[in-house]
Amino acid sequence: MEIKIAKSAGFCWGVKRAVNMAVEAVEKGRGRALCLGELIHNRREIERLKKLGMSFIDDMESVREGDTVVIRSHGVAPQVVEFLRRKGAGIVDATCPFVKDVQEKALKLQKGGYPVLILGNPKHPEVIGIAGHVRNPMIINTLKELEELPKMAKLGVVCQTTLNLNFFREAIAILSLKVKELKVYNTICSATSIRQKEARELAEKVDVMLVVGGKNSSNTTKLYQIAKSVNAKSFHIESKEEIEREWFEGARTVGITAGASTPQWVIEEIVKEVREISQGGNRSGRGVCETAGREL
Ligand code: SF4
Known part of the structure; x- marks a missing residue:
């Protein structure tokens, strides 16, 4: 054959960068090396990092002063970073710069007076992190939900970096018939497409x-x-x-x-x-x- x-x-560039930063945090960080959630969605790589000394936590309450906390490539809401700082933890921010860009674009849309719609999975950590940067965003990941939206005067759109391109195309086609002033940022990462x-x-x-x-x-x-x-x-x-x-x-x-x-x-x-x-x-x-x- x-x-x-x-x-x-x-590995894409952003994940490779996050893994390298996590390994460095284990080797050089102060206190315990913790990662908020799974660094990447790969069970076997997580096992390897655990063996190196990284612990993975879901509960931020367990963070102690002096710990080093890695923020994974998916990013988090600003409130999470503030909380960790107040706890006295050191932060290694491995948020992928492309994800940071989506967070900034969502904020820019809001500042420009656009209600924000995030196309993506509402349960995905990246989407939760983006949503945390703006007030009351809509999060939608089915065409049916988009069809059901009422007509709107203004709307600003960003999307999860891993969104399917065909879904994005169809979603924008639907929205363009519903919204008078539609501002769209195609934030699908080229690594994905x-x-x-x-x-x-x-x-x-x-x-x-x-x-x-x-x-x-x-x-x-x-x-x-x-x-x-x-x-x-x-x-x-x-x-x-x-x-x-x-x-x-x-x-x-x-x-x-x-x-x-x-x-x-x-x-x-x-x-x-x-x-x-x-x-x-x-x-x-x-x-x-x-x-x-x-x-x-
Ligand atoms: S945004 Fe792109 S480069 Fe960054 S972690 Fe996601 S897929 Fe990788």
């Missing part, structure tokens, strides 16, 4: 498509949904243990992509496993597997 790996599979485009193109070409990343990772799940929409033999996996040999029966090409929160070492593990399956199925015993698209 030939293995083709999507060019941008794995590039990964989505590559996932679609690769899934269309190969016999079997593997999408690697946390089941709780929204960007990985979106990559999987896109792949599945064009290739029925698409599978979302977190680790090599989930791979089933039957998936590859009769397959000549396998595509692999990974979410922006999937570390390189996990991708390498998957490639190695598929390569072994491929070689095991070759009676001559010779490997017939090639890596295309990018170097590992």
Whole structure:
């Protein structure tokens, strides 16, 4: 089997930066190194960071004076930072600069007199953090809810950085018929749209498509949904243990992509496993597997 790996599979720039900052906080920070929530939506990378000495907390009350608290790439509401400062904790702000930009744009819209609408998942930490920067924003993630909105004089829109581009297009088409003065910032991160485009193109070409990343990772799940929409033999996996040999029966090409929160070492593990399956199925015993698209 030939293995083709999507060019941008794995950590995006913002996640790589956050992980590096977290590791530095463990090594050089004062007191305990804590991260508010999961640093990234990848169970296996979280386990690795725990082994290095990072603790993950959900309850800010447990923070003590002298602790070092890492704010993850999703960002938080300003009230959270204030609370931690009052507690006397040191703060390592690993909010992705692109997410910071969405927060600032939402605030700018509000200051300009626009009611703010955030397109995204209301339960996602990034959206919760953006929402915390403005007063009473609307948060919507279905076309049905958008259809039900009343006519409005003014509206300002930003979106979750990992929003599906097609959803964004349809949402704006609906809003443009409802709102007299509509101001829209397309805040989808290009890391997301590039990964989505590559996932679609690769899934269309190969016999079997593997999408690697946390089941709780929204960007990985979106990559999987896109792949599945064009290739029925698409599978979302977190680790090599989930791979089933039957998936590859009769397959000549396998595509692999990974979410922006999937570390390189996990991708390498998957490639190695598929390569072994491929070689095991070759009676001559010779490997017939090639890596295309990018170097590992
Ligand atoms: S996907 Fe984009 S916005 Fe999100 S962390 Fe990565 S670089 Fe930042």
